[in-house]
Amino acid sequence: MVTSTTDAQFSDSxxxxxxxxxxxxxxAVSVVDGMAKSSGINPDIRFIAxxxxxxxxxxxxxxxxxxxxVVIKHAAKVIDMHTRPSQVMRNGEGTSMWSALGxxxxxxxxxxxxxxxxxxxxxxxxxxxxxxxxxxRPAIAILWPSLxxxxxxxxxxxxxxxxxxxxxxxxxxxxxxSYARNGLGxxxxxxxxxxxxxxxxxxxxxxxxxxxxxxxxxxxxxFEYVGFVEGGxxxxxxxxxxxxxxxxxxxxxxxxxxxxxxxxxRMRQAFEYSPLSRIAxxxxxxxxxRMRHRIDPRxxxxxxxxxxxxxxxxxxxxxxxxxxxxxxxxAFQLAEQGFTERLAARVASGIQNSQDExxxxxxEAANT
Amino acid sequence: MVTSTTDAQFSDSxxxxxxxxxxxxxxAVSVVDGMAKSSGINPDIRFIAxxxxxxxxxxxxxxxxxxxxVVIKHAAKVIDMHTRPSQVMRNGEGTSMWSALGxxxxxxxxxxxxxxxxxxxxxxxxxxxxxxxxxxRPAIAILWPSLxxxxxxxxxxxxxxxxxxxxxxxxxxxxxxSYARNGLGxxxxxxxxxxxxxxxxxxxxxxxxxxxxxxxxxxxxxFEYVGFVEGGxxxxxxxxxxxxxxxxxxxxxxxxxxxxxxxxxRMRQAFEYSPLSRIAxxxxxxxxxRMRHRIDPRxxxxxxxxxxxxxxxxxxxxxxxxxxxxxxxxAFQLAEQGFTERLAARVASGIQNSQDExxxxxxEAANT
Numbered sequence: 001m002v003t004s005t006t007d008a009q010f011s012d013s014x015x016x017x018x019x020x021x022x023x024x025x026x027x028a029v030s031v032v033d034g035m036a037k038s039s040g041i042n043p044d045i046r047f048i049a050x051x052x053x054x055x056x057x058x059x060x061x062x063x064x065x066x067x068x069x070v071v072i073k074h075a076a077k078v079i080d081m082h083t084r085p086s087q088v089m090r091n092g093e094g095t096s097m098w099s100a101l102g103x104x105x106x107x108x109x110x111x112x113x114x115x116x117x118x119x120x121x122x123x124x125x126x127x128x129x130x131x132x133x134x135x136x137r138p139a140i141a142i143l144w145p146s147l148x149x150x151x152x153x154x155x156x157x158x159x160x161x162x163x164x165x166x167x168x169x170x171x172x173x174x175x176x177x178s179y180a181r182n183g184l185g186x187x188x189x190x191x192x193x194x195x196x197x198x199x200x201x202x203x204x205x206x207x208x209x210x211x212x213x214x215x216x217x218x219x220x221x222x223f224e225y226v227g228f229v230e231g232g233x234x235x236x237x238x239x240x241x242x243x244x245x246x247x248x249x250x251x252x253x254x255x256x257x258x259x260x261x262x263x264x265x266r267m268r269q270a271f272e273y274s275p276l277s278r279i280a281x282x283x284x285x286x287x288x289x290r291m292r293h294r295i296d297p298r299x300x301x302x303x304x305x306x307x308x309x310x311x312x313x314x315x316x317x318x319x320x321x322x323x324x325x326x327x328x329x330x331a332f333q334l335a336e337q338g339f340t341e342r343l344a345a346r347v348a349s350g351i352q353n354s355q356d357e358x359x360x361x362x363x364e365a366a367n368t
Numbered sequence: 369m370v371t372s373t374t375d376a377q378f379s380d381s382x383x384x385x386x387x388x389x390x391x392x393x394x395x396a397v398s399v400v401d402g403m404a405k406s407s408g409i410n411p412d413i414r415f416i417a418x419x420x421x422x423x424x425x426x427x428x429x430x431x432x433x434x435x436x437x438v439v440i441k442h443a444a445k446v447i448d449m450h451t452r453p454s455q456v457m458r459n460g461e462g463t464s465m466w467s468a469l470g471x472x473x474x475x476x477x478x479x480x481x482x483x484x485x486x487x488x489x490x491x492x493x494x495x496x497x498x499x500x501x502x503x504x505r506p507a508i509a510i511l512w513p514s515l516x517x518x519x520x521x522x523x524x525x526x527x528x529x530x531x532x533x534x535x536x537x538x539x540x541x542x543x544x545x546s547y548a549r550n551g552l553g554x555x556x557x558x559x560x561x562x563x564x565x566x567x568x569x570x571x572x573x574x575x576x577x578x579x580x581x582x583x584x585x586x587x588x589x590x591f592e593y594v595g596f597v598e599g600g601x602x603x604x605x606x607x608x609x610x611x612x613x614x615x616x617x618x619x620x621x622x623x624x625x626x627x628x629x630x631x632x633x634r635m636r637q638a639f640e641y642s643p644l645s646r647i648a649x650x651x652x653x654x655x656x657x658r659m660r661h662r663i664d665p666r667x668x669x670x671x672x673x674x675x676x677x678x679x680x681x682x683x684x685x686x687x688x689x690x691x692x693x694x695x696x697x698x699a700f701q702l703a704e705q706g707f708t709e710r711l712a713a714r715v716a717s718g719i720q721n722s723q724d725e726x727x728x729x730x731x732e733a734a735n736t
Contacts, residue, residue, distance in 0.1 A: 084569060147630060159564055162572055196527055196618040201452060204530055204615065231622025235630040244619075247572065250564040251616050252623040254599030259627040262515060262603040263659075270659035277655040283648035284639070291631075291638035 010071070014046045016109040017331045020100035021051035022078040024115030025318040028055055031115060034324020035070070036063040038332075041325070043069075045332055048109050050075050050099040075099040079120045081317060088120040089127070097121060101128040104310035110335035111311045113302075113327050118314055122160050122305060129310040132344045134351045137161050137168045138307035139246070140314065141179050142253060147237040154180050154189075155234060157246035158253045158303060164245035166209035169193065173214045174350040175306040176241035177223045178343040182334060183304070184240070188222060192229030192239035194248060202228065214243075221350050264292075302327035304334070307347075311340045378439070382414045384477040385699045388468035389419035390446040392483025393686040396423055399483060402692020403438070404431040406700075409693070411437075413700055416477050418443050418467040443467040447488045449685055456488040457495070465489060469496040472678035478703035479679045481670075481695050486682055490528050490673060497678040500712045502719045505529050505536045506675030507614070508682065509547050510621060515605040522548050522557075523602060525614035526621045526671060532613035534577035537561065541582045542718040543674040544609035545591045546711040550702060551672070554608055556590060560597030562612035562620070570596065582611075589718050632660075670695035672702070675715075679708045 010016065021031045028051055035047055046069050049056050053074030060066050075096040079088055092098045097116050103109045105128050114121050122138065131138060139157035146153040156172050156179075157164060164172065173191050180189035193211055195203040200211070211228065218225035226239055231252060234242050244252070267288075271281035281288075301323035305312040311334050315327035334340075378384065389399045396419055403415055414437050417424050421442030428434050443464040447456055460466045465484050471477045473496050482489050490506065499506060507525035514521040524540050524547075525532060532540065541559050548557035561579055563571040568579070579596065586593035594607055599620060602610050612620070635656075639649035649656075669691040673680040679702050683695035702708075 082567070084567075145630065147633060162564060194619060196530060196615055199450075199452075231619040231624075232626035232629070234623055235626045247564055248616055248619050251562060251599040251612075251620055255602055255620040255623045256599075256627040258600035258603045259624040260631060261600070262513065263628060263631045265515060266659045267656075270655040271652070273655060273658060277652075277658075280648070280651040280655055284645075284652040287638040287641060287645040287648055288635075290641060290645075291634045 010046045014044050015332055015335045016046045016048060017328060017335065018048045018100045018103035018109035018112040019050065019328070020096045020112065020114035020116055021049050021056055022075075022096040023080065023117065024315070025081065026115075026320065028052070028059055030320050031324050032056070032059040032063065032066075033321035034319070034328060036065050037321050037325040038328040039065045039069055042329070042332065045069070045328065047071070048073055048100075048103050050096040050103070051078070052076070052096075073099050073103070079116055081117050083117060083120060085119040085123045088117070089123055092120070092124050092127070097124055098128070101125055101310075101312070104312070105129055110340070111313060111331040113313045113315055113324075113331050115315045115317055115319055115324065117317075118159060118303070121312065121314055125305055125308050125310075125312050129308040129312070132307050132309060132347060134347055135171055135175075135307040137164060137171075138305055139168075139172050139175060140303040141176065141306055142303045143183070144234055144242075144253070144256070146235045148240065149237070150184050150186065150240075152184065153234065153240055153242060154184065155242040155244070155249055155253065156306065157244065157249050159246045159250035160305065162245070162247040164206075166206045166213060169206070169210035169243055169245070170213040170217060171307070171347060171351070172243045173217065173223075173225075173241070174221065174347050175343055176243055177221065178339075178346045179304060179306060180241050182337045182339045182342060183330065186240055188224060189240040190224045190226050190238070191218070191241045191243060192226045192233060194234075194242055194244035194252070195228040195230065198228045198230060200228075210243075217350055221346075302330045304330070306343060309340070309344075311335070378414045382412050383700055383703045384414045384416060385696060385703065386416045386468045386471035386477035386480040387418065387696070388465045388480065388482035388484055389417050389424055390443075390464040391448065391485065392683070393449065394483075394688065396420070396427055398688050399692050400424070400427040400431065400434075401689035402687070402696060403428075404433050405689050405693040406696040407433045407437055410697070410700065413437070413696065415439070416441055416468075416471050418471070419446070419464040420444070441467050441471070447484055449485050451485060451488060453487040453491045456485070457491050460488070460492050460495070465492055466496070469493055469678075469680070472680070473497055478708070479681060479699040481681045481683055481692075481699050483683045483685055483687055483692065485685075486527060486671070489680065489682055493673055493676050493678075493680050497676040497680070500675050500677060500715060502715055503539055503543075503675040505532060505539075506673055507536075507540050507543060508671040509544060509674055510671045511551070512602055512610075512621070512624070514603045516608065517605070518552050518554065518608075520552065521602065521608055521610060522552065523610040523612070523617055523621065524674065525612065525617050527614045527618035528673065530613070530615040532574075534574045534581060537574070537578035537611055537613070538581040538585060539675070539715060539719075540611045541578075541585065541591075541593075541609070542589065542715050543711060544611055545589065546707075546714045547672060547674060548609050550705045550707045550710060551698065552608070556592060557608040558592045558594050558606070559586070559609045559611060560594045560601060560607035562602075562610055562616060563596040563598065566596045566598060568596075578611075585718055589714075670698045672698070674711060677708070677712075679703070
């Protein structure tokens with residue numbers, strides 16, 4: 001029998017994650033495997049799983065570690081990777097994604113995880129959860145392997161929208177501060193604004209305006225603003241949070257992934273070159289695996305949608321069990337910390353503070 | 369004695385490269401070392417060297433391989449890396465950069481090479497050489513290590529301007545075709561337009577318009593248009609030329625460099641981890657060096673300024689002798705092929721063709 005209650009409750013007061021099990025490239029199996037993996041590591045997680053009821057029941061029943069830890073909600077429809085966002089807006093109801101977001105809206109769960117279509121997920125999230133007061137454009141934040149002490153930087157927006165004006169960038173900075181605190185445990189994160197140079201005269205007009213606004217904010221919001229940063233600083237230890245518009249952020253993210261792939265391919269070819277290099281690769285295996293682990297994107301799988309009344313995590317469409325489990329781990333951590341409420345409070349206070357301060361001190365601030 | 373003739377001529381009819389010897393991070397020594405290295409490999413290159421006459425004479429006289437192959441033009445002033453472009457425009461005259469471009473304008477040399485400030489070099493190039501007819505925005509094209517057969521893709525613009533409209537992007541595509549032919553020897557290069565997704569509805573309006581225009585051009589201009597590409601495709605074998613605006617291109621380029629640096633650092637750390645891994649690194653040394661060579665950015669040092677009446681190559685500011693020599697090699701190759709004239713002819717014919725064709729077939733083309 002499929003559990004299909006509309007008021008899913010667990011008898012124990014554990015942290016509940018809402019999971020859209022359908023819509024990823026690898027189907028429901030990888031997602032359920034990821035849930036099982038997370039459940040094995042952290043027995044305190046509970047799930048509401050959304051998707052085809054019969055299929056989910058079959059997959060979940062096979063994994064004893066998930067017993068009594070999952071409530072299934074049947075949703076007959078699935079949004080595939082190639083559906084246009086505009087079509088999703090009209091026909092989203094009844095899909096597993098719609099249902100997963102409903103569990104957040106109805107406060108059955110704190111955080112939702114989906115491997116589905118990013119544009120569809122953002123569109124439906126805006127409809128079902130609505131934006132946090134004061135936020136015009138939500139953003140997607142990701143963790144980026146870096147030379148930092150914590151091993152990762154935050155970058156936002158990486159593709160919620162293709163545009164961002166100065167006010168949006170300023171709000172991204174505030175949201176980034178909140179995420180760096182709750183996601184990375186940094187007390188006083190360093191924020192940088194992505195540009196084509198670090199000098200004040202470089203770049204587009206909206207970046208100059210945002211530079212002034214964030215400089216003013218930094219004084220009242222307990223973060224450090226390092227000013228403009230360049231593409232080369234993204235994986236560096238110069239900053240903890242990189243702020244940019246969704247077009248530039250998306251291109252940068254994918255360029256970084258592509259470059260890492262190129263280096264990996266060339267390395268494999270170099271080690272396959274001769275019998276001697278093949279022997280060397282056996283000896284180097286442990287070291288190379290250690291390196292690969294430190295920059296493995298699956299370990300930090302999960303773009304977080306910021307600026308909505310509820311936290312949504314977009315897992316990579318092609319995520320395997322390890323990737324899905326990483327996204328669930330992040331979801332659990334943010335849920336435990338009451339991240340949604342903290343972020344809303346920070347943005348509200350940041351906007352309030354800067355309305356007091358801005359623009360009186362902005363020109364002065366720009367020259368410091 | 370310093371040679372300081374205004375009509376520098378070599379008695380033999382060799383290819384002459386104009387070199388701005390000053391203004392790089394490592395001073396004149398690295399640049400002269402690079403010239404000597406090139407001269408050792410290719411005895412057919414002749415140089416006009418611009419900079420402090422006394423210093424240049426001293427440096428050049430020390431290298432016998434440069435004997436009778438260099439004419440020195442004295443220029444007392446140097447543009448440093450931190451001068452604002454606007455200041456350069458007012459005070460550029462009398463600098464080594466100004467002088468190096470003068471040799472192109474006066475047809476004493478075919479191609480100029482400089483390690484100086486990019487913004488200043490582009491600004492002075494536009495003043496001294498002027499734009500090719502039909503080109504509103506010149507672009508900077510670089511070679512990017514890739515999984516292609518030729519090992520490199522072309523990307524433009526990587527920072528001549530922070531803006532580009534649909535017409536500019538279309539012209540970038542035509543210039544990219546010309547550069548791929550003459551710089552990489554590709555007969556029928558594949559062109560891609562950088563976006564946040566490959567679907568037709570993704571991205572900014574000017575990208576949709578440019579997509580239509582380039583689709584129409586491809587039919588009459590003997591190149592293949594693969595449509596939208598993503599950041600991950602830049603180092604791939606899906607395309608040969610990536611077209612984008614200078615803001616996005618600059619961020620992508622630096623992000624790629626930063627990512628490669630991160631991977632390299634993590635690899636070094638992994639091999640320094642234990643005595644055993646240190647032994648493994650000795651055995652892996654040849655393989656790693658082979659890999660590093662294939663993706664070494666110094667091998668393809670040189671951003672080429674396209675769209676001016678003359679070809680200018682911007683070498684990396686921190687280039688060593690190997691880097692400078694790579695830029696000179698590229699300069700020689702382009703000079704030998706009459707690249708400036710070929711590019712101008714291609715753009716003129718491309719614009720002519722598309723004026724005949726566009727917009728009649730554009731809407732149809734957009735849907736193919």
